[in-house]
Amino acid sequence: MMRTRPHKKRYPIAVAVLSTLLAISGISSPSWAGTTLEQIQQTGILRAGTRTDALPFAYVNAEGEWVGFSIDLLERIRMQLEQELSRPVQLELVEVTPRDRLSSVAQGEVDLVCESASFTFNRSRFVDFSIGFFKTGTQFLVRRDVQLNSGEFRVGIIPSSTNASAAQGYLRVAEFVRIPDRATGVLEMDAGRIDALASDGILLEGMRQSLDDADTYALIPQTPIAPEVYSCILQQDNLDFREIVDRSLVSFMSGFLNNNPPEVAIFDRWFGDDGVVPSDRDFLQSFFQETVESYQERLNNQQPDPIQEEPDAAE
Structure with a gap:
């Protein structure tokens, strides 16, 4: 259910006023109409930007295969979309670089980017971000x-x-x-x-x-000098799509925290003691726990208050 293709050329800018504003940061306006979910529903393709040189998140291995932790997460997002949209969805990988990954999302060349991109407030002026999946x-x-x-x-x-x-x-x-x-x-x-x-x-x-x-x-030094939280990059104003991406990422982290074999196997393949890049398990487990709790708190805050029946008016 996955295919790859070369990075596309950028599409023409459609709206002059918006493009002038976004050009300040080298980002252009979307090249197609409709929400991300509508596009995926119509085409059956999830276009995902990622890297070829960001081991262990997305890279080409010795066998010429495109692999990595974020590739595995993208596959889980694809499966989540199939459930939500009730139709087959194919994952199409597109190479992006730090220089063009934001514009690729903003212009609609890809539906999202998942690799080693960190959230920053400046970047969030032009694109949206999922919840964090690595620290x-x-x-x-x-x-x-x-x-x-x-x-x-x-x-x-x-x-x-x-x-x-x-x-x-x-x-x-x-x-x-x-x-x-x-x-x-x-x-x-x-x-x-x-x-x-x-x-x-x-x-x-x-x-x-x-x-x-x-x-x-x-x-x-042994302790990093500045924290970085990796998130997927999404187009702005696509809240339904972002919620599906977030739900998929939380499902992975919850599964790992609950010692579910599929999620533990993915984690161990990349970050376990015998993984590609062994990492501090306790540190990442704490990060996953905080992220899942924050997500649940966000959902609880979005729930409407219970309907309170007003007392009957006096006769």
């Missing part, structure tokens, strides 16, 4: 054999990333070098042009473990 934070990848000199500390940062802002606020005396991606950062580090690479800790650890000389590198 990490900014850390630095360094070579163990390099002596760090605080006066000449050069840090590779990816422009416009949340990690760049966090690193610049944390290391005020460092020199910051702009790099296009984490893979380039490792090459720059090995060439001695930077001393550290700033990114999300889980992504740096995933990349470190994929290297032939993984033990040459280390992550610092």
Whole structure:
């Protein structure tokens, strides 16, 4: 029930006034009419943007397969949509990058993006976000054999990333070098042009473990300097679709918390002791618990008050 295709070209901007406003942030207006659910109901296709280089969330493995934790979550969202819409739904994966993922959603090129994108208030001006499904934070990848000199500390940062802002606020005396991606950062580090690479800790650890000389590198500090919560990116004003996505993500987290085999198997495949990127189980379990409780509280607050019968009027 899944197929992949190349990333589409952007559609023309339909509304001049809105496009002018969104162009300030490089985002254009939607290219089709109708809600996301209406589109999926009509086509039977869930168009999902994701990454090819964000191990363990979405990447291409040695067999050429598109895999990852967020790919598994997208499959669960697809199944949830089939139940809600009472029709078959096919998952179509589309490659996106940090540079175009927001515009891809805002323009309607994809229905949602699920990978390693963090919620920020600035981004929420243009797109909507699901509940969070993973928590990490900014850390630095360094070579163990390099002596760090605080006066000449050069840090590779990816422009416009949340990690760049966090690193610049944390290391005020460092020199910051702009790099296009984490893979380039490792090459720059090995060439001695930077001393550290700033990114999300889980992504740096995933990349470190994929290297032939993984033990040459280390992550610092042990505790991330700034929290990051990953969420799916959605179009604004599609509350019914967002609720289905949220319900699917909560179902996964609740299943894991209740030790249901299917959900535990997914978690262990990516983050267990023998997983692709072993992670702190207790930390993530606490995050899942907080997220599920917050979601339930939100639902309770949306419930209408019980109808109170007014006393009969006096005769």
